[in-house]
Amino acid sequence: MTGEQSKRVRALELIAAKIRRNVLDICMQRGGYAGQGVALADIAACLYFDEMRSDDKGWFHDRFVLSNGHDAIMTYGALAEHGSYSLEELRSYNEDGTKIDQSPIEGQLGFEITAGSLGQGPSQAAGIAWGERHQGSDKRVYCLFSDGELQEGNVWEAAMFAGHQKLSNMVYIIDNNDMQATGSTTDVLGVEPVPEKFEAFGCAARRVNGNDIPEILDAFAEAKHIKDKPYVMVCDTRLFAGIDCLQEALPTAHYVAAHSADWQAGLSEINTTLAALAD
Amino acid sequence: MLLAERIIDGAPFDEISFDLCSRRPDVIMMSADLSKYTQLNRVKKELPDQHLDVGMAEQNLISVAAGVAKAGYVPVATTFACYATRRAYDQMMICMGTGPKTSIVIGFTPGIANPARIHHQAAEDLGMIRAIPNTTVIDPMDVTEFKQALDVAVDLPGLVYLRGHRGDTPRLLDPERYTFELGKTCTLREGANVGVVATGHATQWALEASEILQKDGFDHSLLHVPTIKPVNESEIVEFCFAHDQIVTVENHNIVTGLGSLVTEVVANVGRGPRITRLGIPDVWAPGGTLAHIRKELALDADALASKIRGVCQ
Ligand SMILES: Cc1ncc(C[n+]2csc(CCOP(=O)(O)OP(=O)(O)O)c2C)c(N)n1
Ligand SMILES: [Mg+2]
Numbered sequence: 072m073t074g075e076q077s078k079r080v081r082a083l084e085l086i087a088a089k090i091r092r093n094v095l096d097i098c099m100q101r102g103g104y105a106g107q108g109v110a111l112a113d114i115a116a117c118l119y120f121d122e123m124r125s126d127d128k129g130w131f132h133d134r135f136v137l138s139n140g141h142d143a144i145m146t147y148g149a150l151a152e153h154g155s156y157s158l159e160e161l162r163s164y165n166e167d168g169t170k171i172d173q174s175p176i177e178g179q180l181g182f183e184i185t186a187g188s189l190g191q192g193p194s195q196a197a198g199i200a201w202g203e204r205h206q207g208s209d210k211r212v213y214c215l216f217s218d219g220e221l222q223e224g225n226v227w228e229a230a231m232f233a234g235h236q237k238l239s240n241m242v243y244i245i246d247n248n249d250m251q252a253t254g255s256t257t258d259v260l261g262v263e264p265v266p267e268k269f270e271a272f273g274c275a276a277r278r279v280n281g282n283d284i285p286e287i288l289d290a291f292a293e294a295k296h297i298k299d300k301p302y303v304m305v306c307d308t309r310l311f312a313g314i315d316c317l318q319e320a321l322p323t324a325h326y327v328a329a330h331s332a333d334w335q336a337g338l339s340e341i342n343t344t345l346a347a348l349a350d
Numbered sequence: 351m352l353l354a355e356r357i358i359d360g361a362p363f364d365e366i367s368f369d370l371c372s373r374r375p376d377v378i379m380m381s382a383d384l385s386k387y388t389q390l391n392r393v394k395k396e397l398p399d400q401h402l403d404v405g406m407a408e409q410n411l412i413s414v415a416a417g418v419a420k421a422g423y424v425p426v427a428t429t430f431a432c433y434a435t436r437r438a439y440d441q442m443m444i445c446m447g448t449g450p451k452t453s454i455v456i457g458f459t460p461g462i463a464n465p466a467r468i469h470h471q472a473a474e475d476l477g478m479i480r481a482i483p484n485t486t487v488i489d490p491m492d493v494t495e496f497k498q499a500l501d502v503a504v505d506l507p508g509l510v511y512l513r514g515h516r517g518d519t520p521r522l523l524d525p526e527r528y529t530f531e532l533g534k535t536c537t538l539r540e541g542a543n544v545g546v547v548a549t550g551h552a553t554q555w556a557l558e559a560s561e562i563l564q565k566d567g568f569d570h571s572l573l574h575v576p577t578i579k580p581v582n583e584s585e586i587v588e589f590c591f592a593h594d595q596i597v598t599v600e601n602h603n604i605v606t607g608l609g610s611l612v613t614e615v616v617a618n619v620g621r622g623p624r625i626t627r628l629g630i631p632d633v634w635a636p637g638g639t640l641a642h643i644r645k646e647l648a649l650d651a652d653a654l655a656s657k658i659r660g661v662c663q
Contacts, residue, residue: 123423136417177449183420185448188440194410195445198417204555205378206422225441229409235405 072285080119083284085348086152087116091313092341093148096158098327099334101165102174105327106310108144110282111215111246114306115149117287118213118244129155134199136183138192138216140174141326142246146181147171155180180297190223190307192216193243197233200241200301212241219251219270226309227272230301234273237299242291243274246281252325268301281306282313316340351528352538352557356520362493363458365516366500368427371400377400377504378418380427382411388428388458389490390517410440412455416445430464431457431472431513439478445511447482454503457516460489461601461630462644463551467637470562473630476549477606479511480579487578489550489601489608495525495576498530506532513550518640522554532577535585539564539572542595544621544658545593546572546642548588549608552629555568555644558651559599559658566614568659578611586615593623595661600629626661628654630648 072080088163089251094108116271124132147164150156156171163169174187184195196214203210233241247265250255256262266276275297281289287306296300310325311318317337321327359365366539371377371393379393383406394401402418404410408429415425427434434442434457446453457475464470480487486506490496496515503510528536538553539560548556553574558570573589575582590612598609609627616622628649636646644650648657 084376184416191413191441191445194413195417195420198414198419199421200417201414202378202418202421203398225409225413228404228407229413232404232410232414235444241523332474 073286077139079094080284080288081348082204083116083121085345086120087112087241087284087313088341088345088348089152090115090148090286092338092345093151093158093161094144094339095334095341097144097147097164098330099332100162100293101337102329103165104141104144104326105317106321106324107142107246107248108148109314110248110308110310110312111142111312113143113282113284114147114244114287115145117284117291119149119153121288122213122291128130133211133213134183134203136192136196136199136212136214137186138184138196139189139220140186140215142217143175143182150181188218190220190225193229194224194232196241197229197236197273200233200238201236204238204240210240213244215244215246217246218248218256218262218265221265222260230269230274233301238301239299241301242294243269243301243303245303245305246308247305248279248310250310250325265305266303273300273301274330275300276305278305278307279315281308289331315339351524351536352522356522358518358520359493361389361391362496362517364392367495368392368396370500370504371397374424374504375400378425380404380411380415380418380422380425382406382408382429382433384429388456388514390428408433408437408591409441412441413445414451416441416451419446419467424452424454426454426456428456428458428514430470431460432470433473435472435475435478442479442509443482447485450507452504452506452510452591453508454500454510454514456514457522458516460513461551462635462647463601463640465637465639467483469633471635473509473603473635474606475513475608476578476602478482480611482509483506485579488576489513489578489594490515490530490576491550491553491574492519492522493517494521494525494528495530498525499576502530502532515551519551520552522557530576532581533582534577535582535589536574536576537571539570540576541569542570543593544570544595544597544661545589546570546597546658547589547600547608547612548572548576548599549575550601552599555649555651555654556599557614562651562655563658570658578608581611581615583618584614586612587619590616590623591619596623596625596662597658598625598627598629602629603630603632603656605632624661626657628657
């Protein structure tokens with residue numbers, strides 16, 4: 072790694088740690104999808120703070136489509152760092168009457184689609200990518216979805232369409248965490264081999280360690296060189312990756328109730344990480 | 351506003367879609383391997399940039415269309431009504447129905463306008479879509495109204511569901527003298543005694559029955575209600591309370607469709623006239639030609655006329 076590259080990676084690692092801290096701060100109030108938010112922090116740091124280009128209004132030129140609604144916690148954690156949400160308003164997550172939905176509705180800042188009915192993001196992202204290309208725009212479209220969503224037929228209709236239409240302006244990012252609502256994906260209904268399946272549908276696909284920032288950056292870079300194919304990053308992750316004590320305590324927690332985690336232990340671990348990275 | 355002569359256009363949507371796309375480069379006509387059967391040939395051939403086929407995948411048709419809308423276009427997703435609503439209802443509601451972007455779905459061969467029984471006959475589409483908040487639902491009576499309603503739809507926000515006509519039924523409304531307005535009802539016959547309320551294709555059936563009743567000197571009125579949602583409550587209330595008996599006629603299950611809608615609107619006021627709901631009487635309709643199905647369900651002109659007459663006995 073060149074000096075500049077390691078500086079870039081270090082900066083993103085610091086942002087990822089801040090996103091993790093934000094996720095805990097938000098979820099410890101009334102519970103939430105903390106495991107996913109923490110695990111997706113490295114992807115979020117790369118996506119929001121390196122990969123997506125900014126526009127001249129303090130927003131993003133490229134487009135992000137969140138399919139897996141409850142992964143909104145990742146976006147909240149990142150957008151708090153971006154400055155477009157305050158942590159104070161985000162702390163109302165899961166509170167009666169809040170505007171900070173656990174699975175947001177189309178039009179909320181940062182969310183292009185209504186995403187709680189799972190499996191509908193990949194095709195909407197493909198429609199957006201088709202439309203952007205059709206009007207000659209250079210915008211790139213990123214869509215995050217989960218291994219659980221891979222069990223939905225609509226996802227594969229989308230992949231078939233995206234491959235057929237050669238949507239090389241689109242990147243699918245899959246949170247391949249081997250976990251869904253009631254157990255490990257391997258046990259409920261296995262989805263592997265995921266990259267091979269997407270390749271068979273006409274996409275370029277690559278397995279990525281979803282908690283390795285250089286690898287994520289490398290995949291995003293590779294995606295731009297792929298001609299005539301959508302790009303699929305199959306990101307292997309595990310719930311709470313990046314905060315060891317919580318990962319050990321709650322390795323299978325699809326959802327974490329406020330009382331069921333030792334948030335203080337998690338916070339003190341991530342604060343230690345932050346202090347080390349800030350040096 | 352009715353034409354003196356009833357004209358049958360062979361493939362009306364071919365012209366309607368071509369005309370719209372020629373005027374509106376932001377409109378994208380979308381298909382799910384049924385372009386030929388929804389009569390979407392000319393756009394496909396002559397304006398290929400404004401046509402997108404997603405294959406036989408209706409959930410994808412609706413969700414990709416919702417994405418196309420979010421990229422700044424006006425998608426018009428076309429397929430048979432049964433597939434748009436039954437197969438992709440969640441996508442219509444969630445991907446199209448929860449946001450502000452104009453997203454149009456046209457359901458062709460609705461109700462018994464399809465010879466293949468049960469699986470191809472969407473008898474509940476109007477009820478399903480009108481149960482989605484903030485949507486627009488239009489059941490045009492003929493090709494004239496279909497064209498005009500689509501022209502209005504492209505500038506409406508959110509999900510707009512229209513029932514389509516394939517041209518196997520006559521053009522009744524004179525485009526020179528009729529203008530579709532969203533929510534507006536249209537009085538096709540003025541009288542007293544029995545008030546008939548109809549929508550869509552079934553307004554044609556009601557008109558046929560009305561001609562028989564007219565010849566027999568049976569006093570009645572006929573109100574056409576093309577906009578199912580947003581419903582014009584005041585015009586429906588005014589019409590219904592001016593009659594002793596109301597008969598609704600629809601190409602739809604009498605559960606959740608126009609009959610239910612009129613009943614709801616009248617019940618909101620209270621102490622209204624009796625309402626007899628005619629349509630598909632909550633059974634699986636038979637297959638076959640339209641004439642055959644109408645006869646089997648007592649929706650042919652003679653049966654309708656005698657039922658309308660019968661409500662007074
Ligand atoms: C269409 C649909 N079916 C079922 C659900 C209920 N549900 C919510 S999350 C979930 C599991 C999804 O798996 P994944 O996104 O991989 O879970 P995670 O890894 O985030 O724990 C299910 C079945 C839903 N939201 N949408
Ligand atoms: Mg999962």
